Amino acid sequence: MRNSLPEEEVMDGRRHEPVLRGELLEATAPKEGERWIDGTFGFGGHATALLERGCLVLAMDRDPEAAQRADLLRKDWGDRFRFIPGNFAAMAEVAGEAGWESVDGVLLDLGISSGQLDDPSRGFSFRWDAPLDMRMDPSGMRTAGDLLHELDEADLARLFAVATYPGESRRLARAVVRARGARRLQTTGDLVAAIGAARPSRKRIHPATRAFLALRMAVNDELGSLERALPAALRLLGPGGRLAVISFHSEEDRRVKQFLREHVRREPAARSGVEEKHSPMEGFVRQARFLPSKEEIVRNPRSRSARLRVGWKESRRDG
Ligand SMILES: C[S@@+](CC[C@H](N)C(=O)[O-])C[C@H]1O[C@@H](n2cnc3c(N)ncnc32)[C@H](O)[C@@H]1O
Incomplete structure (x- = not known):
């Protein structure tokens, strides 16, 4: 065989x-x-x-x-x-x-x-600075970057709530809205910088881990x-x-x-x-x-x- x-x-x-x-x-x-x-x-x-x-x-x-x-x-x-x-x-x-x-x-x-996670070009991981894409199927759907800019703060909080702790999702949403007011979030690095400011990074799990997971789950429904x-x-x-x-x-x-x-x-x-x-x-x-x-x-x-x-x-x- x-x-x-x-x-x-x-x-x-x-x-x-x-x-x-x-x-x-x-x-x-x-x-x-x-x-x-x-x-x-x-x-x-x-x-x-x-x-x-x-x-x-x-x-x-x-x-x-x-x-x-x-x-x-x-x-x-x-x-x-x-x-x-x-x-x-x-x-x-x-x-x-x-x-x-x-x-x-x-x-x-x-x-x-x-x-998929280890492909730097897909934007699934924050280990590399890549475009905020995260689509499993690159045809037709909205990218992670699109979602981060189209959703209002309440919807962003609901998006993050799928994989983050109560309270954390609202803090993340606020940080994204604040950062995108200054300039468009284009790369995974931009998102890490935006939410890094929202949460302390002393914890064992990188602060971006759950936010990235929640975003990926939303992008791909x-x-x-x-x-x-x-x-x-x-x-x-x-x-x-x-x-x-x-x-x-x-x-x-x-x-x-x-x-x-x-x-x-x-x-x-x-x-x-x-x-x-x-x-x-x-x-x-x-x-x-x-x-x-x-x-x-x-x-x-x-x-x-x-x-x-x-x-x-x-x-x-x-x-
Ligand atoms: C964890 S991997 C599966 C690995 C596979 N069992 C193996 O042994 O190689 C998940 C795969 O499912 C695909 N996938 C996730 N959600 C899907 C969906 N709703 N429809 C079709 N494929 C999907 C992803 O693109 C990815 O390739």
């Missing part, structure tokens, strides 16, 4: 180590011939793991660079692998066009890859995409289907947890006294959470905030 995406073929030497790979495979037990949607192809690590298990994989990513890496995988795996560029929120339409009425598994590994994708995945999953979501941010994890809990089938009325909310095939029969091992966190420190949540559907139609 060939090993897809060898290091020398990865663009610019940038890579991404798939997080919670072992836990994902153990929890979801992908089988030969199963149909899986990987909504967040990235560097193809998880997709390769599914292909190695004999699955058919329909992969998506909204970053055009991912399409180039997907070409390499297609050479190795032929018809078992397809890549469609776009937002995973549209997975139902994409699956329908591919002739997949139902699937056995859906994987979402949220956020951005190490490769990450929570909105997730909220559209979860019900679409639930509808697409056939009997025995598994939904697996890896998140790195508490707000994302909270939404996934709530969704899974809301859609876990209730006990039959006779036992619980509560009317059954879903027909057997609409909901999950159980859900669980998995965390990275200490070894993985040491090997790949970026995995430390990762959470995997899995929902399993009933495996027989007559449930």
Whole structure:
């Protein structure tokens, strides 16, 4: 079996180590011939793991660079692998066009890859002075710089509140409004300078970390995409289907947890006294959470905030 995406073929030497790979495979037990949607192809690590298990994989990513890496995988795996560029929120339409009425598994590994974070030109990180862009899909949407200049102070505070502490978001918004009054914020360095003045920098986490995360999530409407994708995945999953979501941010994890809990089938009325909310095939029969091992966190420190949540559907139609 060939090993897809060898290091020398990865663009610019940038890579991404798939997080919670072992836990994902153990929890979801992908089988030969199963149909899986990987909504967040990235560097193809998880997709390769599914292909190695004999699955058919329909992969998506909204970053055009991912399409180039997907070409390499297609050479190795032929018809078992397809890549469609776009937002995973549209997975139902994409699956329908591919002739997949139902699937056995859906994987979402949220956020951005190490490769995107480490690309100085994308503006995702404040380690380099780069244009304030932060778009995963560089076509059509507003950049981070546009948002920082278009939103009023109250909306900026709401934007920052997604990833910052109460009070901190209002301070950040005020600092941005003050700085942009003097001149346009054009680079990541401009933003760091603006908010550096807003918060003390003695803390262990760089003051800009949470502000950059909140801005990236807003630029890419990450929570909105997730909220559209979860019900679409639930509808697409056939009997025995598994939904697996890896998140790195508490707000994302909270939404996934709530969704899974809301859609876990209730006990039959006779036992619980509560009317059954879903027909057997609409909901999950159980859900669980998995965390990275200490070894993985040491090997790949970026995995430390990762959470995997899995929902399993009933495996027989007559449930
Ligand atoms: C954490 S990386 C995934 C890494 C991948 N699992 C691997 O093993 O290489 C997340 C990827 O999902 C993509 N992405 C994030 N949100 C998306 C969305 N709503 N629709 C499609 N792709 C998305 C990003 O562009 C990025 O390439």
